[in-house]
Amino acid sequence: MNDPSSDPTPETQGGVPEAPRSGSMLTVVLAAAVVVFVVLAVVFSDPQESTPLGQGSIAPEFDLPNIAGGRNSLSDYKGRVVLLNFWATWCKPCKDEMPSMENLYAMLHEQGFELVAISVDDAVEPVLAFRDQYKLTFPILHDIDMDVANRYQTHRYPESLLIDAEGKVISRFVGPREWDDPLYVDRIRQLLSEE
Numbered sequence: 001m002n003d004p005s006s007d008p009t010p011e012t013q014g015g016v017p018e019a020p021r022s023g024s025m026l027t028v029v030l031a032a033a034v035v036v037f038v039v040l041a042v043v044f045s046d047p048q049e050s051t052p053l054g055q056g057s058i059a060p061e062f063d064l065p066n067i068a069g070g071r072n073s074l075s076d077y078k079g080r081v082v083l084l085n086f087w088a089t090w091c092k093p094c095k096d097e098m099p100s101m102e103n104l105y106a107m108l109h110e111q112g113f114e115l116v117a118i119s120v121d122d123a124v125e126p127v128l129a130f131r132d133q134y135k136l137t138f139p140i141l142h143d144i145d146m147d148v149a150n151r152y153q154t155h156r157y158p159e160s161l162l163i164d165a166e167g168k169v170i171s172r173f174v175g176p177r178e179w180d181d182p183l184y185v186d187r188i189r190q191l192l193s194e195e
Contacts, residue, residue: 103180
């Protein structure tokens with residue numbers, strides 16, 4: 001009977017294990033790199049950005065240039081109900097809803113409502129031309145780097161968030177709306193009466 005420890009096999013030669021094949025080593029290195037990447041992503045991720053910004057969330061503060069001059073931040077509208085609208089001049093559904101937004105603003109602004117449109121256009125010139133063409137009177141801010149849009153987790157335009165007087169998100173709307181429809185007007189009036 002042969003002694004199994006003295007019988008060379010593909011894994012051992014004379015009882016000494018072979019070095020792993022290069023394919024196996026590459027797999028180990030790649031697996032280790034993936035683990036390191038995942039750990040670093042978890043450690044360095046912003047917990048606010050990983051939490052969905054939805055109903056009941058505190059709306060993140062921002063500070064952006066106003067196309068009319070100066071700058072505006074969310075805290076400028078503290079104590080007011082705010083409809084925050086993310087849009088772009090190249091977005092047809094955004095164009096479609098602008099007249100109803102202007103109507104809503106005209107109806108409710110004096111009652112404590114604020115409508116703030118945040119453009120994600122690459123340049124300010126088309127935004128200025130758009131404002132003039134549609135005769136918009138509500139504040140329009142410019143988020144050229146899309147920093148605020150990313151913080152608010154907006155990816156499809158138009159996208160709007162209704163924020164109460166305490167700075168909490170009440171609703172998120174993806175896609176265009178007829179903002180002067182009684183459904184939206186009454187909802188905002190209800191929030192205004194709760195101030």
